[in-house]
Amino acid sequence: MELHLETVALFSLKLAYETEDQSPILRDDLMMSDYEREAFGLLMRRGDVESIQTKVDECLSVALNAIGGVDTILGRELHRLAADFSAARTMEQLDAPLIALKDYLKNIL
Template sequence: MELLLETVALFSFKLAYETEDSSPILRDDLMMSDYEREVFGLLVRRGDVEAIQMKVDECLSLALSAIGVDTVLGRELRSLAADFSGVRMMEQLDSPLLALKQYLKDIQ
């Protein structure tokens, strides 16, 4: 799950900050330091669903700002983010997280 969380964060940052004429954002970039696998791993081991959701929400907010909240893409991302935010147990995070990852990957 940690890799999946890191991937959602990475794709969100790519949408928010990466441009065609710049170098790509990578997992080891400084901006990813608070969203890397080890950070998410600690939260997963603690079972801290709220903290995981807050971190992912920070990333998704950046992505939403980049694509526009009221665009078709933005509305779909908001819907997927709401599904993820509605989860209350660790065991329920996988499905909405996979949907977020796939959607962010598709709209890159």
């Protein structure tokens, strides 16, 4: 799951900050330091669902702004998927909405 969390963060930041005329954002970039697989792994070992959701929500907010907010077609769907992720209360419940977010962000990149 750590990889999926890191990927959602990476795709969100790519969507918001990556442009054609500059180097691509990579997993080892400074902007990813708070969203590294190890950081998520620590939160997972603690079972800290709220902190995981907060970190992912930070990235999703940036992505949502980059695609024009909830008033756009892409924004409404991203907002819906983010709400599903935020509704999870256990680590096990994070899996399906996390994969849906990752796949959606990958598709709109």
